[in-house]
Amino acid sequence: MNAFELTKQLMSIGSVTGTEGEVGEFLLSYLGNLGYKVERQNVTPDRFNVLAFAGDARVVMCTHIDTVPPMLPVREDNEFLYGRGACDTKGIIAAMLEAGERLRRAGITNFGYLFVVGEETDSAGAKAANTLQWNSQYVVVGEPTQNQLARAQKGAVMVNLTVNGRAAHSGYPELGVSAIENLWKVLEEGRDADWGNDPVLGKGTFNIGVFQGGERANIVPARATASVMIRTIEPRVQVEEKMRRIAGNRATMEVVSGSDPQVMHVVEGFPTTVVSFGSDVPHLGNMGKRLLIGPGSILEAHTAGERIKKTELMDGADLYERLVRKLLL
Template sequence: MDVFALTRKLIDIDSTTGREKDVALFLKGYLAERGFQVTLQEVEPDRFNVLARLGQPRAILSTHLDTVPPFIPSSEDEDYLYGRGACDAKGIAAAQITAAERLADGGVEQIGLLFVVDEERTSLGAKAANRLDWESEFLIDGEPTENKLVLATKGSMRVEIKTRGRAAHSAYPHMGESAIEKLLDVLDDLRQIPLPRHELLGESNYNIGIIAGGVASNVIPDRARAEVMFRLVEEPVTLRRQLQEITDGRATLTIISEASPVFLNQVEGFETGVVSFGTDIPFLTRLGKPYLLGPGSILDAHTDHEKVPKRALIEAVELYVRLVERLLNESG
């Protein structure tokens, strides 16, 4: 398949987070037919990372198999491919596979492919892959960076905050205690936390993405919860302490995941940029010096119009080939 057909094939296999089995099995067969040694690494039942290599890999091309919901099948027009995962990250996977095949055709066999699960949630796949014994020198991770080689990525922290109250009839509020009111008070204090700025990465920010609680408008709610995502330009230790102080004695705080900002490497001749989103790179520390590059825009990811430009996929194949060749040649 060419890079467009492979992208559409991958998009049309539903792999929303937790349902990555079918796309992993497809890639296992597809890559084996093309001469790769392929292994499935079980991360959880029916959830597999895909590892493929030709020789002993010195450079690994990697991205993630899972997508956010909902599943959206593929379509295309003259300029774009559409569908869930078009840019995040099935078009990237297709470009990396195509680049690896082109490198192999040119006699470069010290390459590997790694496609992981769960990037959109808690990076379980990357954490499992980091236990591999591949002695690679370079990790080229793929995310939608508009084909720019990224110099830095923000860190992140995802938290859950729960409050408890006492249920009662809403006509007699003094008999109850509203968990939602408690939660709103905590969130109001959270919004007042001064978040730092970084010269290269810009502002830290947060998103209160989920608020849930109560059963009916005439019942004082006894439970409430919220999930908040922070994008950080500093180590998460200070924010963690501030959140603990705010919630102490008022709510239950759970740190779902956290990652530090990452500062990456520049290669002469590649356009560069910075991004606000997180990646699996902080959890793939044993797979070599990290680089981040991929086709498509993050502004199209996670939307109902997700797309990737066809010309960007073609360019990405060329960039991956050029980057691998440059890194391998310069390191001897």
């Protein structure tokens, strides 16, 4: 199966976070049939990571097998492959496997693969994999960076905010306390706050991703919630403390997840970039020096028209092959 057919096959198997089992089984079978030594690492009773080794792996190519919702129709034209996971990250899996087959044909076997669950939410798969005993010196994490090595990555802090008010008839709003209005004041302060500015990483950003509140238009809302993602250039603890000060006693705050900004390993002769998105990189420290690179654009990821350019996917396979060779020198 060539890289394009494999990408389409992977995209046709739904693997929204929490439902990665079928695509995991497919990869176990596919890699086993290619002659790799395959293993599964249980993460939860019904979710598992896929490990595969060509030999004694000094370099591990790693990416995630989960996607965001919803599933999208799989199609192609002369230039692009379209579908959920095209660039994030099923096309990357195909590029990695193409690179591996080229390496094996050249007699190079000291590499392996790690395909993890859960990157799109809590990185549960990466955290579980990091507890294993690894002899690898490098882990090459695949995310859509347009085939440039990411030398730095912003951190991220995700928080849930909740405000409780007091319900009342909307004809007599003075008798109630609007949870929506009070939560929105907190969110406005968060949006307008200074989240730092770094000469390499750029500005920290604040995104209100989910907002829910109220029951009906004729009721003063008694409860409102929001989920916020802060892309950070400052240490996680500093960002969390700043957000707690903003929330004060006006909202309860739950930290869902967080990671510090990261500096990754780069290799001479490969173009570099800086990325604002999150990845599993912070959770794979026991696997050796961490690199972040892959075909596709993050601007296409998570969209209704997610796609990957065919030429870029194949350039990614070339890149992974060349990178592994360089790391093994």
